Amino acid sequence: MSSLPARYCAIVLLPILLLCGCASSRTDLAQVRALAAGADALNTFGELSQRHVDSYQRARPYLSAAEDAREQLLDAQRRAAQADVARLAQAVRLYLQALGRLARADAYDTAPELASAGAAIRAWPGSGIDDRHVSAYSILLQQLSRLGGAASQQARLSQVLHDGDAPLQDLLAALDSVLALYDKSGDNERDVVLGLLEVEIAYADTPQQRLLAVLAKSLQQSKSEEYRLAGLRHTLARRHLAALGRDHARLATAAFTTTEAGWMDR
Numbered sequence: 542m543s544s545l546p547a548r549y550c551a552i553v554l555l556p557i558l559l560l561c562g563c564a565s566s567r568t569d570l571a572q573v574r575a576l577a578a579g580a581d582a583l584n585t586f587g588e589l590s591q592r593h594v595d596s597y598q599r600a601r602p603y604l605s606a607a608e609d610a611r612e613q614l615l616d617a618q619r620r621a622a623q624a625d626v627a628r629l630a631q632a633v634r635l636y637l638q639a640l641g642r643l644a645r646a647d648a649y650d651t652a653p654e655l656a657s658a659g660a661a662i663r664a665w666p667g668s669g670i671d672d673r674h675v676s677a678y679s680i681l682l683q684q685l686s687r688l689g690g691a692a693s694q695q696a697r698l699s700q701v702l703h704d705g706d707a708p709l710q711d712l713l714a715a716l717d718s719v720l721a722l723y724d725k726s727g728d729n730e731r732d733v734v735l736g737l738l739e740v741e742i743a744y745a746d747t748p749q750q751r752l753l754a755v756l757a758k759s760l761q762q763s764k765s766e767e768y769r770l771a772g773l774r775h776t777l778a779r780r781h782l783a784a785l786g787r788d789h790a791r792l793a794t795a796a797f798t799t800t801e802a803g804w805m806d807r
Contacts, residue, residue: 569792570644573698576788577641580634582781586716589778590626592771593723594619600730603737626719633712636705643701649694699796706793713786717779724775731768735761 597616604612642648664672738761742754 569795570646570694570698572788572792573644573702574641576785576792577637577644579781579785579788580637580641582778582785583630583634585774585778585781586630586720587627589720589723589771589774590623590630593726594623596726596730600733603734608733629712629715629719633709633716636709640698640701640705643694643698649691649697702789702793702796706790709789710786713782717782720775720779720782724772727768727771727775731764734764735768738764 596619597612600612601609662670662675662678664670664675738757742757742761
């Protein structure tokens with residue numbers, strides 16, 4: 542039993558050292574939860590991705606025979622790539638959602654488990670429970686208490702943020718490139734549709750075609766606004782992804798500092 546005091550001191554001191562390590566640069570749980578909420582921006586990406594896939598169906602009435610053959614090939618390519626593009630966005634979404642759960646205030650609360658364990662026990666040599674078992678009981682509950690609390694949550698978040706930053710940045714860069722492609726494709730579609738309408742309106746100059754010209758001009762205005770808004774959504778979506786990457790990089794840097802401090806204190 543002479544070794545018990547030293548063992549108890551180790552149990553008591555280790556959480557303190559972990560807390561000291563985190564004190565110099567703690568990961569802000571609220572900021573991590575706010576970052577996780579940024580996964581909602583990926584809903585916009587999904588909508589823009591679907592719009593890109595539907596490009597051929599929208600442009601088809603305005604295509605010449607040669608353009609139609611080319612666009613059919615592009616349509617097949619877009620639809621073939623769509624599943625993998627969706628998986629990229631889903632991976633980012635799932636990662637952020639997991640971060641949000643990890644940063645919940647009660648994520649590392651072990652109080653219910655500790656409370657259900659009850660009070661300390663005594664040795665009952667006649668029943669097979671001796672001092673060694675009492676010690677083991679106390680140490681095991683101390684281990685449980687170490688699993689919970691701010692120190693463990695900080696350590697786990699720090700590790701996930703640090704290790705996840707590089708692959709997340711790569712996936713965000715991929716999504717940004719995809720959005721740039723969507724924007725360019727949208728501009729091409731706009732030029733085809735509005736270009737044809739411009740030509741048709743110019744030739745609809747007879748009295749019999751007056752109503753057709755009015756309808757074409759109305760469609761032209763509507764389409765112009767549609768493409769303008771789509772371009773704006775591409776720009777905003779890319780800005781949201783960039784902000785998401787910056788925020789995660791900042792938290793990952795802070796997490797690395799936290800982890801380094803923890804190592805040095807140990």
